[in-house]
Amino acid sequence: MGLIARSLRAIVRNDAMHNDPDEIYSWRVIALVCSACFGGMLFGWETGAIGGVLAMEDTQKRFGYADASHKHKATQDQNIVSTLQAGCFLACFLTSWLTEKFGRRWCLIATGALTTAGVICQAGSAVKGIIAVMYVGRFISGLGVGAASTLVPLYVSECAPRAIRGGLISFYQLFIVLGVMLAFWTNYGCLLHATAPAIYIMPLSLQALPAVLLIIGMSLSPESPRWCAKQDDWERATTILVNLRRLPAESDYVRSEIQEMSEQLEAERRLIGDASAVALAKEMFLIPGNRKRTFITITLMICQQMTGVNAVNYYAPQIFGNLGMTGTETSLFATGVYGVVKVVGCAIFLVFAADSLGRRRSLLWTSAAQAVVMFIIGIYGRVEPPVAGKSISPFGYVAITCIYLWAAFYQFGWGPCCWILVSEIPTARLRSMNVALGAATQWLFNFIIARTVLTMQQTMGEAGYGMFFMFGSFCVLMGTFVWFFVPETKGLSLEKMDELFGVAALANEKEADTEKEAVAGGLGVASAYTVTNAGRFMLKNIDPIVTPGQYISHMHSFFGSDAVTANTTTSKELQAGCSTAMNPNDYSAYWVPTLYAKNDTDFIVVPISRFSAYYKQIDKAEVAIPQNYKVVAGNASATSSDHVDPLAGIQWFCEYGGSKETKDRAAFPTKGCGRLQTLLLFHDCVNEETLESAYSGTHHWTETFKPTNRCPAGMKRMPQLRFSIRYDLRNILPDGWDGPAPLELSCGSSFCSHGDFINGWLPEAAENMLLANHKRDFKGVNGPNGKYNAGPLCKDEDIKDADPEHGTSDYAKSKEHLM
Numbered sequence: 071m072g073l074i075a076r077s078l079r080a081i082v083r084n085d086a087m088h089n090d091p092d093e094i095y096s097w098r099v100i101a102l103v104c105s106a107c108f109g110g111m112l113f114g115w116e117t118g119a120i121g122g123v124l125a126m127e128d129t130q131k132r133f134g135y136a137d138a139s140h141k142h143k144a145t146q147d148q149n150i151v152s153t154l155q156a157g158c159f160l161a162c163f164l165t166s167w168l169t170e171k172f173g174r175r176w177c178l179i180a181t182g183a184l185t186t187a188g189v190i191c192q193a194g195s196a197v198k199g200i201i202a203v204m205y206v207g208r209f210i211s212g213l214g215v216g217a218a219s220t221l222v223p224l225y226v227s228e229c230a231p232r233a234i235r236g237g238l239i240s241f242y243q244l245f246i247v248l249g250v251m252l253a254f255w256t257n258y259g260c261l262l263h264a265t266a267p268a269i270y271i272m273p274l275s276l277q278a279l280p281a282v283l284l285i286i287g288m289s290l291s292p293e294s295p296r297w298c299a300k301q302d303d304w305e306r307a308t309t310i311l312v313n314l315r316r317l318p319a320e321s322d323y324v325r326s327e328i329q330e331m332s333e334q335l336e337a338e339r340r341l342i343g344d345a346s347a348v349a350l351a352k353e354m355f356l357i358p359g360n361r362k363r364t365f366i367t368i369t370l371m372i373c374q375q376m377t378g379v380n381a382v383n384y385y386a387p388q389i390f391g392n393l394g395m396t397g398t399e400t401s402l403f404a405t406g407v408y409g410v411v412k413v414v415g416c417a418i419f420l421v422f423a424a425d426s427l428g429r430r431r432s433l434l435w436t437s438a439a440q441a442v443v444m445f446i447i448g449i450y451g452r453v454e455p456p457v458a459g460k461s462i463s464p465f466g467y468v469a470i471t472c473i474y475l476w477a478a479f480y481q482f483g484w485g486p487c488c489w490i491l492v493s494e495i496p497t498a499r500l501r502s503m504n505v506a507l508g509a510a511t512q513w514l515f516n517f518i519i520a521r522t523v524l525t526m527q528q529t530m531g532e533a534g535y536g537m538f539f540m541f542g543s544f545c546v547l548m549g550t551f552v553w554f555f556v557p558e559t560k561g562l563s564l565e566k567m568d569e570l571f572g573v574a575a576l577a578n579e580k581e582a583d584t585e586k587e588a589v590a591g592g593l594g595v596a597s598a599y600t601v602t603n604a605g606r607f608m609l610k611n612i613d614p615i616v617t618p619g620q621y622i623s624h625m626h627s628f629f630g631s632d633a634v635t636a637n638t639t640t641s642k643e644l645q646a647g648c649s650t651a652m653n654p655n656d657y658s659a660y661w662v663p664t665l666y667a668k669n670d671t672d673f674i675v676v677p678i679s680r681f682s683a684y685y686k687q688i689d690k691a692e693v694a695i696p697q698n699y700k701v702v703a704g705n706a707s708a709t710s711s712d713h714v715d716p717l718a719g720i721q722w723f724c725e726y727g728g729s730k731e732t733k734d735r736a737a738f739p740t741k742g743c744g745r746l747q748t749l750l751l752f753h754d755c756v757n758e759e760t761l762e763s764a765y766s767g768t769h770h771w772t773e774t775f776k777p778t779n780r781c782p783a784g785m786k787r788m789p790q791l792r793f794s795i796r797y798d799l800r801n802i803l804p805d806g807w808d809g810p811a812p813l814e815l816s817c818g819s820s821f822c823s824h825g826d827f828i829n830g831w832l833p834e835a836a837e838n839m840l841l842a843n844h845k846r847d848f849k850g851v852n853g854p855n856g857k858y859n860a861g862p863l864c865k866d867e868d869i870k871d872a873d874p875e876h877g878t879s880d881y882a883k884s885k886e887h888l889m
Contacts, residue, residue: 091323093316094231102314103238105287106225107245109178109218111280112185114249116215117383119273120151120208122257122405128266132199144524153205155517157188157212158219162510165220166503174225174294181221182284185214189278196271214281219509223493224502228296229314236429236490236560240420243486247416249280250383251409258406299331302744302800307331322865332679354500354507359571363495366556367508373548374488375515377440378541379480381523382408382473392527392534393447393456393470404470411474415481428560429487430552436483437549443472443479444542451535484548494559495567600789600839600849600858601684604629605650607869609664609675610877611884612636615700615826621877624706625816625884626661629681631830634659635873641697644830647872648864651683655853657830658683662750662795663706663815663822666881667802673814673881679745679798685789685839687754688849692786694836695829699761703752703791704824706817711736713821717765719751719792720823738813738820742806746797746813750825754790755781763788789839793825816881 123129124147130136135146169177191207222242230238256276260269292314298307308319308328317324354360382389390401390408419432450469456462462470488508496504523537530536557570606627612635613623619637628634633647638659645657660683666673685695704718714720714736721735724743739746753763766781781787803812815822829836835853850858862869878884 090231090233091317091321094314094323095234096316098316099230099238099314102229102291103226103241104245105284105291106178106222107241108280108284108287109181109222110242110245111249111252112181112215112218112277112284114246114251115253115277115280116154116185116211116249117246117380118250118253118409119257119277120154121383122254122261123270123273124150125401126257126261126270129196129270132196132267132270133201133204134199141528144528148521148524150201150204150208152517152520153208154212154215155513155520157209157214158216158513159212159510159517161213161216162220162506162513165217165509166506168217169221169224169297169502170300173297174221174228175288175291177217178221178225178288179285181214181217182281182288183214184217185211185281186278186285188212188214189275189281192277193271193275196267196274211277216509216513218284219512220502220506223489224505225294227490227493228294228501229292231315232562235494237420239490239493240416240486242489243481244413244416244420245280247409247412247481247485251406251413253277254406254409258403296331299328299335304328304332326861350500350503354503359568360497360500362555363497363567363571364504364507366495367492367504368511369551369555370488370491371508371512372515373544373551374484375512375519376541376544376548377480377484378444378476378519378537378544379485380516380519381537381541382477389527390470390473393450393462393466393473395462395470408474408477411477412481412485415478416485419482419486426560428558429491430556430558432483432487433552433556434549436479437545437552439479440476440484441542441545441549443476444538444545446472447476448535448538448542451532451538455532455535491556491559494562495571497568600688600851601682602651602653602656602851602858603680603682604652604656604660606678606681607632607650608871609879610871611879612877613661613826614638614659615702615828616706623884625664625879625881626826627664627678629660629683631657631659632869633657633872634661634828636877638828639698639700641699641828641830644828645832648869649830649862650869652861653835653851653853653858654855654860654863655832655835655851655858656683657832659826659828659830660793661826662793663817663824664881665797666814666816667799668812668814674802675881676746676802676813677798678795680794680796682794684792684794685851686792687787688789688839690787691754691789691840693756693758693788694833694840695788695791695831696756696758696761697829697833697836699756699763700826700828701753701763702824702826703750703793704822706822706824708821709819710821717751718824719749720821721747721749722820722823723747736821736823738811740811741808742799742803742811744798744800744806746799748793748795748797748823750793750823752791752793752825752827754787755785756788757785791827816884 127136130143133146135143138146165177188207188209188211191203191210193207195201195203195207223239226239226242227235253273253276256273260272264272292310293306295307295310295314298304298310308324311324311327312319315321315324315327319325354364390404395401395404447469450465454463454465456466492508493501493505526537526540527534530540559567559570562570606629608628609625610628611621611623611625613626614634614636617623617636618639621636630651631644631647631649633644638644641657644659647657649657651658660681665676665678667676704720705713705715708714711734722738723735724739724741724746751765753765755766756763762785764782764785766787799806811820813820817824831839832853832855835851835855838853839849839851841849852858855863
């Protein structure tokens, strides 16, 4: 075990840290994160430098307002400071589109270049004393800083291992406060050792340092693997993950990470398709799970600013002066110490709390602590305001100490946690837009604070004590909001956020809705369901239900238990093997006719990207699926839609793109697409003794001659199985097709689509499936072998054909056996 892995395991306490391999924790990922987080230092340095520079009398003389009234000085300072926020706000909306088009890495490099240009303008304005150029430079720098505030958390969250993602995103906040601290001490050092014009030109020019380091660092860093996956560049995504995680591509961890990315992207595409920016915005606000995440994002970023953080960051010298620390040198020294406290506080949070204590707890306790110290500062200003020319009272030192305590509390919670949550809770499809919206909200309220703090200091009571009461009251409200609305996310993968907020279930339900229209008799009512995904492990010309003991069937693709053979008849036989099902309690055997792509000389097996077995209507089921139950759905001999059982709900359709000239759902699309899907419904009524089964609604008729959803005599309702199979045609048929599809099932045309099933669920798990009782309620089926999402108990290399000496996986040979 390496030094980093040992150190992290001693500090970080979450399930992912306990289970994930040591190799993924290395200096490689730390270096990548630090390179990106120089974008955070941009933010901090720009924030920390300007207040001290404007507090210098030489600066005010250079720009011609040294002799202005106190009110005019305050207005001028606020205008200069807030121009940066205006650029930041605008950049957030542009960044979302740019990063989706050009990637995270190149946009971060451009961000560094843009900020450097703005710093040159700022330094140049100080040389000539042209305040208009200062405004231009601050705005240009704001474009770069604002873009970085969107891109850095996004990039880091998409590259970080899940167990330490919170801590690594906290590096962004650490680099912000590090930039603030360096800017504070740069101002103090220049005040002591430099003379005009270097006293203000040097602090302004050094703002370019983190921008240059960002350009260099990102030039040496890879693209986000999740962005590559969104572009369907899976080879590049896998290569990047292999390098970052220091694991081979075939390792369980890398394969799991790739699979989770694939499943989430597929779920998003099923949910919304290839949507425009307007459609994505609608998705963000109209889908309940996404709307909740957007609400949390916006509110967290408003709350972060209403702690008063940038009131102190921008105007720390002025605030310390109002608390009795008179003199520019004294107030700048106090400001430098304030910067050190922020860095130390953030470092402590990053190491000991981000992925151990968690986000929610950190926000809750720091809300209370910040409120207390803000109220103490406000009370000091109200009952014992500082008097010019007099020494600071003991209560005054308490108030100043509270400023430092407040800074530490902020770094333990509201500083880093907001950026962590905003970057990790959105679905991948909306992550850049969500982070951009959060950053824009932050900059909008940052602008409001920067534009009003000095005014509040003058108008809200002696020494501005009312401002501290206001910020303290907001801290109380913030804690209340977190208590009721913000869930814990530590240790969860980014792809698991959809499950936490209910969007994964919604995607599955939407997919189910497309099937409902094909089901006669009103069977498609809302219902509870569960789902198990399984990998294909075998192609073979057997069918233990239709042609038991023989090797004369057309080719089938098998999923689930690898104990299935031509002679399998019982559940116990299946439960003795290994299963590819993600639910470790499911040993069922599932099989379907193999799909082939036809060319002039050969038949090519079409890859299956995902096989899902949905168990629907489980809240309406009276009995569990019986042990030893087996069934065939569909008609393997069908050659046209006339031969297709309408209650089987067979459909072929493109997940997005493609089209059909015919309305026949059981026909292949007539225009090609990259991803093809088919659906198939099984019986939902069973006789527990004879194991005979049927569809409900086929035997009983009301007086109005309409079928009712009742089972035949002697049968009871059981969970209804539905196959959902997704085929990946992108590499096999990259140009698609226009007209009859160059596809063929091993049984013939699309109309012969069918599915076979032998129940292999462990009995206890099969009974647990019936526990769901709410409409559209996803029920994870747990059992003796573990939780529903624990994954297969066997390794891939252990799952193999139980009867390799018989039968064939060759398409041509299987055809010969049929003749």
